[in-house]
Amino acid sequence: xxPAESSQSHWRILCAILVFFxxxxxxxxCYGQARxxxxxxxxxxxxxxxxxxxxxxxxxxxxxxxPVRMTVPKGAQVSLWAxxxxxxxxxxxxxxxMLVSGVYRTRVTRIPGQAGFEVYPTIxxxxxxxxxxxxxQKYPIPVVITQEDLERAIEGQFVVRVxxxxxxxxxxPVRQREGEQRAVDVGPGEDPLVAADKLxxxxxxxxxxxxxxxxxxxxxxxxxxxxxKLYRASSxxxxxxxxxxxxxxxxxxxxTIR
Amino acid sequence: xxxxxxxxLAILALLLPVGLSGCHSSPWTAAVVPPAQPLSGGGMPAHxxxxxxxxxxxxxxxxxxxxPHPHITxxxxxxxxxxxxxxxxxxxxxxxIGDQAGTVLPASFTNNDPNCYPPSDESDQLPARGTPTGGxxxxxxxxxxxxxxxxxxxxxxxDWTVRxxxxxxxxxxxxxxxxxxxxxxxxxxxxxxxxxxxxxxxxGISSNANVxxxxxxxxxVAMVEIEEVDITSTTLQNLQPRGQVGSKAPSxxxxxxxxxxxxxxxxxxxxxxxxxxxEDLSIIRxxxxxxxxxxxxxxxxxxxxxxxRIEAPQAVIDNLTVDSIGTGxxxxxxxxxxxxxGKPDLxxxxxxxxxxxLPGDIIEFTLRFDNVGNEKVGNxxxxxxxxxxxxxxxxxxxxxxxxxxxxxxxNQGTQIFRAEIVAPVLSGQGGIVRFKCRVx
Numbered sequence: 271x272x273p274a275e276s277s278q279s280h281w282r283i284l285c286a287i288l289v290f291f292x293x294x295x296x297x298x299x300c301y302g303q304a305r306x307x308x309x310x311x312x313x314x315x316x317x318x319x320x321x322x323x324x325x326x327x328x329x330x331x332x333x334x335x336x337p338v339r340m341t342v343p344k345g346a347q348v349s350l351w352a353x354x355x356x357x358x359x360x361x362x363x364x365x366x367x368m369l370v371s372g373v374y375r376t377r378v379t380r381i382p383g384q385a386g387f388e389v390y391p392t393i394x395x396x397x398x399x400x401x402x403x404x405x406x407q408k409y410p411i412p413v414v415i416t417q418e419d420l421e422r423a424i425e426g427q428f429v430v431r432v433x434x435x436x437x438x439x440x441x442x443p444v445r446q447r448e449g450e451q452r453a454v455d456v457g458p459g460e461d462p463l464v465a466a467d468k469l470x471x472x473x474x475x476x477x478x479x480x481x482x483x484x485x486x487x488x489x490x491x492x493x494x495x496x497x498x499k500l501y502r503a504s505s506x507x508x509x510x511x512x513x514x515x516x517x518x519x520x521x522x523x524x525x526t527i528r
Numbered sequence: 529x530x531x532x533x534x535x536x537l538a539i540l541a542l543l544l545p546v547g548l549s550g551c552h553s554s555p556w557t558a559a560v561v562p563p564a565q566p567l568s569g570g571g572m573p574a575h576x577x578x579x580x581x582x583x584x585x586x587x588x589x590x591x592x593x594x595x596p597h598p599h600i601t602x603x604x605x606x607x608x609x610x611x612x613x614x615x616x617x618x619x620x621x622x623x624x625i626g627d628q629a630g631t632v633l634p635a636s637f638t639n640n641d642p643n644c645y646p647p648s649d650e651s652d653q654l655p656a657r658g659t660p661t662g663g664x665x666x667x668x669x670x671x672x673x674x675x676x677x678x679x680x681x682x683x684x685x686x687d688w689t690v691r692x693x694x695x696x697x698x699x700x701x702x703x704x705x706x707x708x709x710x711x712x713x714x715x716x717x718x719x720x721x722x723x724x725x726x727x728x729x730x731x732g733i734s735s736n737a738n739v740x741x742x743x744x745x746x747x748x749v750a751m752v753e754i755e756e757v758d759i760t761s762t763t764l765q766n767l768q769p770r771g772q773v774g775s776k777a778p779s780x781x782x783x784x785x786x787x788x789x790x791x792x793x794x795x796x797x798x799x800x801x802x803x804x805x806x807e808d809l810s811i812i813r814x815x816x817x818x819x820x821x822x823x824x825x826x827x828x829x830x831x832x833x834x835x836x837r838i839e840a841p842q843a844v845i846d847n848l849t850v851d852s853i854g855t856g857x858x859x860x861x862x863x864x865x866x867x868x869x870g871k872p873d874l875x876x877x878x879x880x881x882x883x884x885x886l887p888g889d890i891i892e893f894t895l896r897f898d899n900v901g902n903e904k905v906g907n908x909x910x911x912x913x914x915x916x917x918x919x920x921x922x923x924x925x926x927x928x929x930x931x932x933x934x935x936x937x938x939n940q941g942t943q944i945f946r947a948e949i950v951a952p953v954l955s956g957q958g959g960i961v962r963f964k965c966r967v968x
Binding site: 284399401402405408409412414417419422426428429430431432433434435436437440441442443444445447448451452454456466469470471473 | 568667671720723724725726727728729730886888919930940941966
């Protein structure tokens, strides 16, 4: 055998060995993909972080005001934090357009059987719908807060609700009444966002606690609140704070769009 | 001949897995170890060529002891078409959270990537659909679709067993003069009807440390004496049974009622000879396609087709030899059959009365079937496996020709609507079947 041919033969053997190990790596990688999952997002993350991660993926999420309908028990009153005050709604429903990744402060007062208590849930939008044009407000994301949620929050507990869109092929074949929202409770060790992902497409994270907003404690006016689009503000704002000259022209993209 | 240096080939081989590792992305998973299993929509897609049978999903109609002759010249007998249905719930592969199973795209979309749609320039408006310039996903989980033959193709055996009728499938099968049983799928209709649920978790510990114990006894009262003792003065006469009156065991009185068939046979009481606005089309009225109605028909065919996936009506005609596929038994004898020159064919057009619906709304579906072949067909049967979000309203089915309707509950809660056309359908003739559904 000539030296040149011997060298080529050695190269071929080396190449075959490398290809063999590369194929082994590929097999192990595929096996790992099938077996292991490292979840990146949880409901325990700070408010707004899940939505920000959604926005970082790109797509038609940024800048879209997703209609949201917040419903509280009958008799209670719901208010949405808009720019520098809580915009109160007469009925127990509030409709508003919210941005994906925005965290919106709300307030529930006049809770039946819980006189004197107020609860301040937050709503974080993490996805959007794609309704037919002109039907956006007919199909909002329903955020239903029950009496039990409010009572647990008043007792000092922290309730997290992940609202998800049902997969039509996996949907329960049962009727659903208007204003009703089926809820599944998960126990310790389970993440509601992960559980909701198995059932459909997570749309919003609702955090219900009993804390008074920090900005209210500090006497601030809620600067930095995500832009909000009120669809049906009914009652006049009775708790509006006097706006300073700086607040009349808020810098950047913040404030209420009417 | 292309020559590649062996060293370059080796480097390429080493880099190959690294390049492939980044081909998946999911927002809920780290980029280092992306998942291959779908998080939503779950389940691997079933093999498209393997008919999966699930005997527990069978219709309650008893299987005939001998298969009826498929020839259409036989007098029609509803019981001659019992159907044992074996369905397969195939779910499309999902692509991670937020990229749900079933992506949709506009009807006029021609890009090679079937999951693209144009992005939105105006943040407050829905993106204008129809211009394939983007690369984003529109999930299809907001739609209730019905019609077509998705997943595994439907097959009807010689003994009327229907296989592969997935949820949301709508097909019709018929017999030809030469004894074949053919299947025709309808078009697909999509309705925008999202439904929501929620998952709740409560954090925090609440305990009740309320402990109560006996503090003391204030007064003790002891019995001093027994003042009065009453003795028995009279005794009542005890009555004893004289004899055994009844000799029958209690089991005799048990009501022996045999279970009825699970099928709900609903006869057509009347046919509404008026056409609603959504179905007032020439192809629905007369079965004749009019070019002028093309735009309206396209809108009615798939109410959400502008934002749904391309669902062109397809004809899937299976012959009876499909049963022999996969048996591995070679043919022992070859028989040549001289078929007549006829070309039997059936066309099924399906329209819905609404484009979008809320839970509780009622939607009317119209199925127009026509014999577009050049010979008559018989045993025409329309099958619609409804979505889990739809339920048939009792008594709402009607047809302008003699037909029988059946609604069957499946184990998973879905319903199958079946319309059996009694008389053979001559060439050029057809009919209209209507039924209403409530959105769950």
